[in-house]
Amino acid sequence: MPSLSCAAGTTDVAPPGWPYSATHDRVGIRPLRIRDSGAWSESRIRNEQWLSPWEGRQPAGPEVPWRERHSTQSYSGMLRVLRREAKDGRCLPFAVTYDDELAGQVTVASIVRGAFQSANVGYWVDGRLAGRGVIPTALAMVVDHCFTTVGLHRVEANVRPENIPSRRVVEKLGFRQEALHERFLFIDNAWRDHLGFAVTVDDVPEGLLRRWTSRENA
Numbered sequence: 455m456p457s458l459s460c461a462a463g464t465t466d467v468a469p470p471g472w473p474y475s476a477t478h479d480r481v482g483i484r485p486l487r488i489r490d491s492g493a494w495s496e497s498r499i500r501n502e503q504w505l506s507p508w509e510g511r512q513p514a515g516p517e518v519p520w521r522e523r524h525s526t527q528s529y530s531g532m533l534r535v536l537r538r539e540a541k542d543g544r545c546l547p548f549a550v551t552y553d554d555e556l557a558g559q560v561t562v563a564s565i566v567r568g569a570f571q572s573a574n575v576g577y578w579v580d581g582r583l584a585g586r587g588v589i590p591t592a593l594a595m596v597v598d599h600c601f602t603t604v605g606l607h608r609v610e611a612n613v614r615p616e617n618i619p620s621r622r623v624v625e626k627l628g629f630r631q632e633a634l635h636e637r638f639l640f641i642d643n644a645w646r647d648h649l650g651f652a653v654t655v656d657d658v659p660e661g662l663l664r665r666w667t668s669r670e671n672a
Contacts (some may be wrong), residue, residue: 469543471603478663481591482551483560485540486533490549491526493556497580498524504581506642508617513640536561543567546604550579550592557583560596562609571607573600577623584619587670590626594663597627601655601662608655612638612648624651627666628658 475484486494498505502520511517522528536547546562558579565573575596579589600606611629613620633650640646658665 469540470605471599472540472543472546474546474599474603476595476599478591478595478667480553481557481588481595482554483548483592483595484551486536486547486549486559488530488533490556491529491533494529495524495526497556497558501581504584505578508578508614508620508641510639510641513645517643539563545573546596546600548592548596550577550588552583552586552588557588558592560589560592562596562600562604565604565606571605572610573606573608574610574612576611577620589623590666591663593623594627594666597653597658597662601658606655608652610650610652612650614641614646615649621649626669627653627662629653630657 473485476482499521506520536545539545540547544563544565546565548560548562549556550558550560558577560575560577562573562575575593577589577593597609600609611624612635613624615621629651630653631649632652635648635650637645638648653662
């Protein structure tokens with residue numbers, strides 16, 4: 455699913471829980487790095503058919519070619535924005551690794567504090583690694599971190615109904631389907647409906663990673 459933009463606002467103190475890294479077996483999460491640019495660009499360009507049907511863009515103006523949008527120069531610009539947003543406590547941009555190689559991303563975005571304590575999450579994985587549990591494991595680690603150190607109460611994910619692989623991720627992890635958001639994001643040259651999924655800290659007192667791995671090993 456597309457990585458949603460981060461919410462506005464600033465903070466005068468260091469955001470809790472960033473930077474952060476963790477591993478489980480062959481899967482890891484860590485902050486994106488400058489030196490990831492080559493691997494990120496190669497993976498994104500190679501996976502155009504796998505990823506492009508689910509990627510949002512601004513509806514106004516000409517569409518930028520996929521290869522240009524995912525060049526190393528584009529990565530550098532994206533990383534600057536994400537680092538600034540992370541520093542201000544508005545998002546957590548994680549690289550996902552598999553055997554220590556870049557495999558995808560999980561981005562916690564639109565972090566809202568106050569009475570809400572909530573965020574949205576977006577993710578993608580290299581198509582060559584799909585079906586190996588990489589993103590469910592990475593997302594479970596990210597959600598556990600959000601519910602502990604970061605102090606969030608709720609994490610949401612919005613997925614196009616047609617995006618079966620992405621839906622399987624949240625369904626496997628036990629996110630509950632809560633809503634149909636009509637004409638939610640501009641994707642593939644049209645405003646597309648999305649299904650809204652969510653999980654709260656009360657849903658997984660044992661931790662999402664523990665629940666996921668126990669089901670995998672059952």
